[in-house]
Amino acid sequence: FPSHDKKDWRQLGKRANFLLLYQGTIKALIPALKVNEETATALYNGFKATFPGLDIYGKMIDRQMNKRGYCVNPFGRRYYLTDPRQFYCIANYMIQGTCAYDLKTKMIQIDDYLLSSGAKTRMVLCVHDEIIFTKVPGEEQIIEKCVEIMENSSLLNIPLVSEKEVTETYWSDKKPA
Numbered sequence: 119f120p121s122h123d124k125k126d127w128r129q130l131g132k133r134a135n136f137l138l139l140y141q142g143t144i145k146a147l148i149p150a151l152k153v154n155e156e157t158a159t160a161l162y163n164g165f166k167a168t169f170p171g172l173d174i175y176g177k178m179i180d181r182q183m184n185k186r187g188y189c190v191n192p193f194g195r196r197y198y199l200t201d202p203r204q205f206y207c208i209a210n211y212m213i214q215g216t217c218a219y220d221l222k223t224k225m226i227q228i229d230d231y232l233l234s235s236g237a238k239t240r241m242v243l244c245v246h247d248e249i250i251f252t253k254v255p256g257e258e259q260i261i262e263k264c265v266e267i268m269e270n271s272s273l274l275n276i277p278l279v280s281e282k283e284v285t286e287t288y289w290s291d292k293k294p295a
Contacts, residue, residue: 138165139213140206141176179209193219220271221247227267235260245289253284261295 133150136142138161142150147158166173182189183205188198189212197211225244232239239260243250249268251261261282268280282295 134161134165138162139172140209142206176206176209179212180205183208191216191219195219217247221249224268225249228264231263231267232260235263239264250289 130151134147137146137150144155144158144162147153147161148155151158151161153161179189180202183199183202187200188196189208190196191212193216195215197208197215199205199208221244225241228241228249232241237257237260238252238254239257240252241249242252249264251264254260265280265282269278271278283292284295285292
């Protein structure tokens, strides 16, 4: 295992999460995490027990791909693949693509809110799943409303968490707000 550095553990957790989320096996966990079979089996079984719906999701992807040759995300975007051995990619496209569309929808809602509120706070940049705002003293409630918009996901029907972070210098120096 890596050092006790939090970033090392986070990377291992992400690697295991994505591998298992996209239908990886115990045999794939062993080299990916550099663990023995017993540890890989425990991780695999724990993950499957904690998230039993993921197997259903994987089977749904396989059924749709075999029947239609594509899957459709909640925004109507179609994802195609012809090689059944790569259907796990569609699971990724469905999740990442749907989240990207959801974020774009939220950015439009936030922009509408900012313009209608008369606030000076503005969106500056979107990086992956983060939106960077200007920091305007006295408009902290504006950011609270933006967080509320980000967390409201009637389309996805899953709980979303939006965390506030702040920096006076660089993006890499941000801290919880």
